[in-house]
Amino acid sequence: xxxxxxxxxxxxxxxxxxxxIKLMMQYHIHxxxxxxxxxxxxxxxxxxxxxPDYSDGQVIESCLNCDLKPxxxxxxxxxxxxxxxxxxxxxxxxxxxEITRECxxxxxxxxxxxxxxAHLPVRRIETIVQSATQLGIKAIRLTGGEPLLHPQxxxxxxxxxxxxxxxxxxxxxTIPEILQILVAYPVKNLLVSLNLSQDRDxxxxxxxxxxxxxxxxxxxxxxTVIRKELIENFSAYxxxxxxxxxxxxxxxxxxxxxxxxxxxxxxxxxSKMEIxxxxxxxxxxxxxxxxxxxFNWKILNLSMGNFADRGHSxxxxxxxxIEGFYLxxxxxxxxxxxxxxxxxxEIAIKQRMLSEISSTCLTCRYRMICKGFLKNxxx
Ligand SMILES: C[S@@+](CC[C@H](N)C(=O)[O-])C[C@H]1O[C@@H](n2cnc3c(N)ncnc32)[C@H](O)[C@@H]1O
Ligand code: SF4
Ligand code: SF4
Numbered sequence: 480x481x482x483x484x485x486x487x488x489x490x491x492x493x494x495x496x497x498x499x500i501k502l503m504m505q506y507h508i509h510x511x512x513x514x515x516x517x518x519x520x521x522x523x524x525x526x527x528x529x530x531p532d533y534s535d536g537q538v539i540e541s542c543l544n545c546d547l548k549p550x551x552x553x554x555x556x557x558x559x560x561x562x563x564x565x566x567x568x569x570x571x572x573x574x575x576x577e578i579t580r581e582c583x584x585x586x587x588x589x590x591x592x593x594x595x596x597a598h599l600p601v602r603r604i605e606t607i608v609q610s611a612t613q614l615g616i617k618a619i620r621l622t623g624g625e626p627l628l629h630p631q632x633x634x635x636x637x638x639x640x641x642x643x644x645x646x647x648x649x650x651x652x653t654i655p656e657i658l659q660i661l662v663a664y665p666v667k668n669l670l671v672s673l674n675l676s677q678d679r680d681x682x683x684x685x686x687x688x689x690x691x692x693x694x695x696x697x698x699x700x701x702x703t704v705i706r707k708e709l710i711e712n713f714s715a716y717x718x719x720x721x722x723x724x725x726x727x728x729x730x731x732x733x734x735x736x737x738x739x740x741x742x743x744x745x746x747x748x749x750s751k752m753e754i755x756x757x758x759x760x761x762x763x764x765x766x767x768x769x770x771x772x773x774f775n776w777k778i779l780n781l782s783m784g785n786f787a788d789r790g791h792s793x794x795x796x797x798x799x800x801i802e803g804f805y806l807x808x809x810x811x812x813x814x815x816x817x818x819x820x821x822x823x824x825e826i827a828i829k830q831r832m833l834s835e836i837s838s839t840c841l842t843c844r845y846r847m848i849c850k851g852f853l854k855n856x857x858x
Contacts, residue, residue: 488515491559496520503528517554518547519565526567527786530844541566549832550847569831571822573618573647574611575795575808576604578635582624584651586674588704588737590809591624592799599798601631605638607796610818612642618667620793622649627657636664649702652685652692661695668698670729675715676708689723701725702766705732710744713751720761729766729783734809749777756781771849784848790827791850794818806830 488495499516503525517536518526526547536553544566545551554564580597582589608619619639626632627650639646645667650657652671660666671689675682693699701723703709709716709730720728730752733739740748752763764781768788771779786792790806794814797805804814804821814821821827829835833851840851 485515487558489558491520491563500525515555515558517551517564519545519551519554519567520559520563523567527784527848530847532844539564549834570615571611571793572616573620573793574607574616574818575620575622575793576607577623577795577797577799578604578621578626578632579624579629580798581628582651583628583653584625584677586672586704587676588674588706588733590734590737593624594799597624597798598629598631599796599802601634601638604635607818608638608642608644611644614819614822616644618645618647620647620649625651625654627654627660632660633663636660640664652689653681655684655688657688658691658695661692666696668700669696670700670702671725673701673703673716673719675712675719686719686723693723693725699723699725700727700729702729702731704737705730705740705748705765706737707740707744710740710748710751713748713755717755717759720763721759724761726761728761728763730763731767732765732769734767745774749774749781752781753777768850770852771845772843779845782848785850786848789850790822790830794821794827 485499500521503521514532516529517531518529519541521529531552534552535555535557536551537556538548539554539556539561541561541564542548542551542553546569547567554561576599577591578599580591580594582591582593585593611619621632621635623629626648629635636646646664647668647670648657648660648666649670649672657669661669669692671685671692689699689701701720703716752765755763764783765778766783766787768785769778769782771782771785788807789810793807794804795807796803797808801813803816804818806812806814806827812826814824814827830850833841833846835853836846836851837853840846840849843849843851
């Protein structure tokens with residue numbers, strides 16, 4: 480593990496800020512700021528990379544209105560002018576809506592409780608889109624089941640478009656109508672799941688659809704659930720990924736009921752991912768909760784960070800087991816029906832403020848990216 484730390488910054492101005500951002504983007508998670516920078520001096524996407532462990536911070540007036548106050552040791556007003564301090568208001572990057580539980584596939588590993596005809600009513604979806612706009616959220620992600628099977632998908636997309644929010648779709652890519660959707664609506668980001676243990680004909684058709692879709696959408700990502708089957712057929716997956724050329728290949732640590740890998744299987748997968756990334760322009764990354772210190776920190780290079788899960792940067796509206804908001808796809812805490820109440824619920828705030836992580840994680844310099852292990856969980 481290599482690290483670069485910036486120790487103390489005595490002055491601050493927009494030029495220093497911009498250079499620092501460039502540096503952090505370039506070195507990504509290898510760069511940690513251990514001293515001197517409170518959260519409010521960097522843009523939101525970089526909060527995750529900042530660990531402000533320094534001792535000269537003070538609580539100034541701005542801190543009183545800042546959502547990150549519990550995590551931040553305050554502003555170094557003796558060194559940096561307080562005119563640069565700006566209270567941060569945390570809002571979700573996106574709201575995920577499981578618009579249907581119906582699906583045309585039966586993936587054995589799938590975490591969704593699938594049910595034919597279990598579609599969310601359009602009026603409910605419109606209410607969520609409306610509250611997302613009021614909260615200042617910029618994007619809505621539609622997922623399922625297979626969202627293409629919602630009988631009023633066009634109406635739903637019209638509504639999101641009217642509210643001027645970005646559209647993200649998660650799809651299995653087997654339904655050709657996705658191409659008409661991409662022509663008719665400004666979908667910003669399409670995530671297609673790839674799973675090779677399916678019928679050859681379906682796979683061939685799906686690849687043809689994805690190749691067409693790629694021309695119609697600014698961002699195409701491919702997502703694969705981590706399973707023994709992925710490890711065994713890794714080179715077959717790699718071949719298809721090179722053909723599809725997505726912006727990113729994401730792999731997901733399995734959510735129950737899919738089983739997690741054994742230690743040995745994780746080691747094998749990590750080696751295969753490392754080799755893939757070494758030789759390919761397209762990168763494969765783990766995109767959901769996986770502690771960064773696992774396997775002698777090898778995960779650090781392979782992870783996108785864990786802020787998409789557990790309500791750190793978004794909430795999920797599910798229709799199962801009880802319809803309403805949850806911290807993510809699998810969390811069991813029901814957060815009610817109101818988006819603002821869900822986002823600012825005690826449990827969601829506790830998660831975001833890392834109030835429940837173990838003492839080891841609390842002193843870890845990667846805690847803002849990793850989000851840590853919960854106190855009562857072991858590895
Ligand atoms: C549940 S699917 C719904 C959208 C669409 N049907 C699809 O397959 O993309 C959304 C994403 O969840 C992933 N997924 C499914 N089961 C999972 C599991 N047990 N653990 C982690 N991710 C899973 C899929 O790979 C997909 O990228
Ligand atoms: S992963 Fe997607 S395609 Fe597969 S069964 Fe689940 S919802 Fe359907
Ligand atoms: S925050 Fe905790 S789980 Fe994450 S890398 Fe640090 S010690 Fe490991």
